[in-house]
Amino acid sequence: MTTLRCSQKLLKRLRQPANLPEPPPADNPLGEWCADIDFIDRIPYALLMNAATGTMLVLPARAADLKELHVMAARQLTGLLEVLGIDGPLAQAELDALAQPFAFARNGNRSLVASMNQRKFQIWAEFAYNQRTAFEAALRELETPFSRKELGRDFHYAADLLRTRLRPSAKILPFALSSAKH
16 A cells, blocks of 8 residues: 555545544555645646655646546556666555545645745646646656665665665675586
């Protein structure tokens, strides 16, 4: 199950109560996602950001779309992972977790809210000035620097963080010299 920590505005659109119980810990490889809703040219879009990697998903958010938000999130993340060449059991586990309905919670992390607001402005600029699609805007955000206290002082990129979390390095086996023939 994937936890989606939503803004108050999105919770209201989802018709969720204001005081939600705390969901159980997320069991997907990327952990929690946070979300907000905004409008561009009077069309609602949901923005989902992974708290661990800074990966952004840009999804339509009309009333009918919100019922299938988890399915659309899994589809868009599948496309992003394909572009990055990321596959394997951890990537599939994340996609399987996203294919299930979200466990909703209220987003109280001000740092993530600030990161989302900054990213939101960049995405709207991509829509308005470069006429990009939602998927193209999400793909462009993989190139935007991301910083979190847990990651250290440096800036990181979502694409690199996705690779690190979903494609861990291989285990190196020792080579026995005695069994090698010269």
